[in-house]
Amino acid sequence: GAGVSQSPSNKVTEKGKDVELRCDPISGHTALYWYRQSLGQGLEFLIYFQGNSAPDKSGLPSDRFSAERTGGSVSTLTIQRTQQEDSAVYLCASSLGQGINSPLHFGNGTRLTVT
Amino acid sequence: GESVGLHLPTLSVQEGDNSIINCAYSNSASDYFIWYKQESGKGPQFIIDIRSNMDKRQGQRVTVLLNKTVKHLSLQIAATQPGDSAVYFCAETSAGGTSYGKLTFGQGTILTVHP
Numbered sequence: 001g002a003g004v005s006q007s008p009s010n011k012v013t014e015k016g017k018d019v020e021l022r023c024d025p026i027s028g029h030t031a032l033y034w035y036r037q038s039l040g041q042g043l044e045f046l047i048y049f050q051g052n053s054a055p056d057k058s059g060l061p062s063d064r065f066s067a068e069r070t071g072g073s074v075s076t077l078t079i080q081r082t083q084q085e086d087s088a089v090y091l092c093a094s095s096l097g098q099g100i101n102s103p104l105h106f107g108n109g110t111r112l113t114v115t
Numbered sequence: 116g117e118s119v120g121l122h123l124p125t126l127s128v129q130e131g132d133n134s135i136i137n138c139a140y141s142n143s144a145s146d147y148f149i150w151y152k153q154e155s156g157k158g159p160q161f162i163i164d165i166r167s168n169m170d171k172r173q174g175q176r177v178t179v180l181l182n183k184t185v186k187h188l189s190l191q192i193a194a195t196q197p198g199d200s201a202v203y204f205c206a207e208t209s210a211g212g213t214s215y216g217k218l219t220f221g222q223g224t225i226l227t228v229h230p
Binding site: 004031033035042043044045048050055056091093095098099100102103104105106107108109 | 147149151156157158159160161164166204206210212213214215216217218219220221222223
C-alpha cells in the first residue's frame, strides 16, 4: 500500500514569501505529526493531530507557522513570511493511533530552501 | 531541557562485522524508545523499539539493549551489510506526553559499511 506522501519534494522560495507544504498520510491513520529536520537542530517535533484536532502545537517555532488537517486525512503546514532560518526538511508522519503500539511512518519530506 | 544524545557521530565498519550504535538519554520519565534508520533523501524508517520494562529486544539482525540505570540505549546490527549504511537515530517518548508519537530524537550516527 501507499506510504505517507509529501509534496512538493523540494521548494525554493524567496524570503518573505508564504509557503504551503502538503502531507497525505496512510489511509486509516488517525494520528499525524509534523517534524522539522535541520543541520543545527536535528529532528524536532512541530505539531500533532488526532483526527482534525491538534492537541499539541508546542513545537511550532513561531506564530508564522500554522497547520491544519481536514477530513481526518490531508494536512497542510503553512509558513508565512519565510525566513532563511526556516530552511530545513519538513517531515510528516502518521500512525494508526497515539498509543505505544502505533509506530510512526514517515514520508520523505519536503526540502525547503529560503533564499 | 531533556534531550537524547549520541556518543559517536560516525561509525565505519567492514561488511560482515557487527555494529554497535550507542545513545544516551536524560529524561528518566521516558518509557518507550525507538531506533530509526534514515537513508539519504528519505524519511526515517522504523527499525525496532523497546519499552522501559524490558532490557533487551531482538529483531531480524538487530538487537536493542536498554540500561535504565545509566540511561543508555544501544542498537546492535549483526553481520552488517552495505545496505545498512545510513544515519541511525534513537528517539524517546513517554506516557506523560500528549502522544507516544511525540518523539525526542538524538543527533544521529552515520554508519558506513565498507564492502
